[in-house]
Amino acid sequence: MRTSLPKGRGHQSIYIHTLVTLLLLTTSHGYAQKVSGLVQDQANAPLGNVSVVLIQASDSTLVKGTLTKATGAYAFEQVPIGTYRVSATMAGYEAQYSPPFTIQANGQPIEVATLKLPTSGKQLGNVTVTAKKPPFEQKIDRMVVNVQSSITSTGSTVLDVLEKSPGVIVDRQNNNIAMGGKDGVVLMINGKINRMPVSAVAQMLAGMSANNIEKIELITTPPSNLDAEGNAGYINIVFKTSPDLGTNGSFSVTMAYNNREVPSGSFNFNHRTAKLNLYGDYSFVRFHSIQTFRLSRQVSNQSKLTETR
Numbered sequence: 001m002r003t004s005l006p007k008g009r010g011h012q013s014i015y016i017h018t019l020v021t022l023l024l025l026t027t028s029h030g031y032a033q034k035v036s037g038l039v040q041d042q043a044n045a046p047l048g049n050v051s052v053v054l055i056q057a058s059d060s061t062l063v064k065g066t067l068t069k070a071t072g073a074y075a076f077e078q079v080p081i082g083t084y085r086v087s088a089t090m091a092g093y094e095a096q097y098s099p100p101f102t103i104q105a106n107g108q109p110i111e112v113a114t115l116k117l118p119t120s121g122k123q124l125g126n127v128t129v130t131a132k133k134p135p136f137e138q139k140i141d142r143m144v145v146n147v148q149s150s151i152t153s154t155g156s157t158v159l160d161v162l163e164k165s166p167g168v169i170v171d172r173q174n175n176n177i178a179m180g181g182k183d184g185v186v187l188m189i190n191g192k193i194n195r196m197p198v199s200a201v202a203q204m205l206a207g208m209s210a211n212n213i214e215k216i217e218l219i220t221t222p223p224s225n226l227d228a229e230g231n232a233g234y235i236n237i238v239f240k241t242s243p244d245l246g247t248n249g250s251f252s253v254t255m256a257y258n259n260r261e262v263p264s265g266s267f268n269f270n271h272r273t274a275k276l277n278l279y280g281d282y283s284f285v286r287f288h289s290i291q292t293f294r295l296s297r298q299v300s301n302q303s304k305l306t307e308t309r
Helices: 009-030 158-163 198-206
Strands: 034-041 051-056 062-067 073-077 082-089 101-103 115-117 136-138 142-145 168-171 176-179 186-189 192-194 213-219 234-239 246-254 264-272 277-285 297-301 304-308
Touching (some): 034 051, 062 073, 158 198, 158 213
Parallel strands (some): 186 234
Antiparallel strands (some): 034 073, 186 192, 246 264, 297 304
16 A cells, blocks of 8 residues: 655655755764864963864964963864864973874764973074064954964955954855854954945955965953943954155156257156145156148149149
């Protein structure tokens, strides 16, 4: 005896249930829950404010970066399926790398083996001190991402840099930016609040080159001079100083001879500051030459051609 499901609501329930199941499987299989670990010194003491980056095991491409807490702990959220390594660096210590590990499609969290940083004890000869900002700086109320200190930022967009920044989650499909697991992030450009919607901001940052950015400040504890609307925090994008600032100018001189003199000259200048721009232009032209005209006229009348010069 053959039975069949009734048409109508029964089929709709089956379709909806199947669709929800597929979406849940896709979501859980696409990302691991967390990649975490500890950083210690050789005496098993925790190291705080250590720069920790998650890189591709195949070509060392930067995926995400963060700083360790005072306990030496770190964590990366929503890491795609793949094979990775973790690198830890700190001034006065030698850099260390974890063994490669693979994130499977089961969404299980990954606990990376503890990284123990040995102190750097190299014998130095002549010393040359070079100042270089670390990729990440932890301050009292904000995390500073020094874009110009990261070689991987070259050729990237600002949205790419944000996607690799600690605590920032970029949803490109919905054009949304979250920080610390909260939506409603407020964007600031050079310290001034931008009132654009988050979806428009995400599109703008996707088309903005990171080569023009000096640093990005992730403000999780806003100071008193900022509005309370940014309950999820503020993202302050600081541009490089304009190379056009200062004073510049140009001049040109032209000399020629064609039966008479043809002198010419021009001068212009520009002085630009952060709030003021002065410019001027002056030109001089003297053109003196002899003009010669030759006219010829022909008239045809009853097969008779008359020419006048």
